[in-house]
Amino acid sequence: MQPLSDRTAGFTDSVIRRMTRISNQYGAVNLSQGFPDFDPPKAILDRLAEVAHEDYHQYSITWGAQNFREALAAKQTRYMGRTIDPNSEIVVTCGSTEAMMTAMMTVTNPGDKVVIFSPFYENYGADTILTGAEPIYVPLTPPEFTFDPEVLENAFRQHPKALILCNPSNPCGKVFTRDELELIAGLAKKYDVYVITDEVYEHIVYAPHTHTYFAALPDMWERTISCSSLSKTYSVTGWRLGYVIAPAPIIERAKKVHDFLTVGAAAPLQEAIIPGLRFGQDYYDDLLAKYTHKRDLFCKGLDALGLVHNVPQGAYYVMMDISEFGYDSDLKFCEELAAKVGVGAVPGSSFFREPVNHLIRFHFAKKDETLNDALNRLETLRGKIPARAAR
Structure with a gap:
């Protein structure tokens, strides 16, 4: 064999x-x-019970049902501080795990280098291996999990294609400060690097810390691929509803990658979660x-x-x-x-x-x-x- x-x-x-x-x-x-x-939340569960008896049991549009994308775009427009187009700037995935893999496969070629902060969620290492990329690890130092700017720039000097940013961070709970994010943004611009963000804990940030969406930083929208999911925000980890938000040219490629990875996220669950996306x-x-x-x-x-x-x-x-x-x-x-x-x-x-x-x-x-x-x-x-x- x-x-x-x-x-x-x-x-x-x-x-x-x-x-x-x-x-x-x-x-x-x-x-x-x-x-x-x-x-x-009860509103989501109630809608799920209704959906079981409605016509949502076949494929939706592969990159996400229209009403789901519209509700998600409205929510993220509110929090990211820029208008998100539901038709050209979102692709819905089977959880953030697929969102990250879709982003990696959209951006990287075999042999490209990708910067990853350590500690990191275990899938990131696997994602780089599966895409044929080479990880460059930059340590976050306990107990505050800060990084050395010079060590980070040394990683950028190796001409990576992308950097993965988990913010807030799994496993250590670090929330990157505005200054830290602007430093990363400056290096990404200087060395022409994409930033792939994992922001699944975007609504779980403890005072006095605040969450800054990387894509909202000056000049960063064009080079940021924002990945997230609804699992943690609405306590539905088993529903596997994630998404990628990025500029239209990137999403056009990501749609094709996603289509051949999983075809589409579960249609009934996309419909059932919509009341949550409309919460105040x-x-x-x-x-x-x-x-x-x-x-x-x-x-x-x-x-x-x-x-x-x-x-x-x-x-x-x-x-x-x-x-x-x-x-x-x-x-x-x-x-x-x-x-x-x-x-x-x-x-x-x-x-x-x-x-x-x-x-x-x-x-x-x-x-x-x-x-x-x-x-x-x-x-x-x-x-x-x-x-x-x-x-």
Whole structure:
């Protein structure tokens, strides 16, 4: 038999999804894979029930149903600060995962270089491999996850085709400041580089931090491919509704890439989510208040247990330092955390290009009772996994 593809030979399964399976195996509270355990908004669920008995069960237009794109364009016009054309500047995808792959395949050729901040969401590395691109990693330094401007410019000096910007960041919750974004924008313009953004947590940014859409910066619309999804904003991670927003010439190419990747996103779900896209500002204020409360509940709980962690500026993840436990392998620690303590987490090494093995990621998109259950279990952590020399 001939060998399978070289480009996928080094692939492992998703560590995030693996930790969900391990959590399920041991009956652990799953704070690894970032999905809520509470319902989406009632207006969306009510519309979903209606759609089941209406005529939305066949293919929609491959790049998105007309009314969905119009509702999405109206919402993003409001928040991005520029008029988005629903017909020429949007393509609807099967989640932001496909949106990112569509953007990468639209922009890059095999052998092109792509700048990625580390830590990074695990799919970005896979995306570069699948498209035949070469990643250039620029470290974000804990605990504030800042970057060195000179190191970043050194990456740009290697003539990359694109930079991937996750803002707010998964896994570390960093929100890039306006000054940082303008510095990146200046380099993108200077070196003629596209910027592919992942902004799925755009509405989960904690005060006093604010979200700046990269495409809204001066002179950046023409070179920005904005990717996002509705999963986190409306608590519908299983619906797989994402999108790419970009200038018309880029979207024209992206439509073709998307068509041959997945044909189209689920037609009934595009229709059912429209009430959410028409929510007023009060919904987004309530969403932020909900997650601010959950962040504070979980972080204060970790503080009470004397567990060292960062405080996220956005998104719904916390990185906890496990140095005191003396593990050489954060994966082994997470496996034992699930098995012995009953709490699921993701090893930080799956997000870092650098040899970082002392951080793990929790998420707090859970009901209060779920978070309290996890904290109660973590209270037994030092008794069940005592600190010791490296192992």
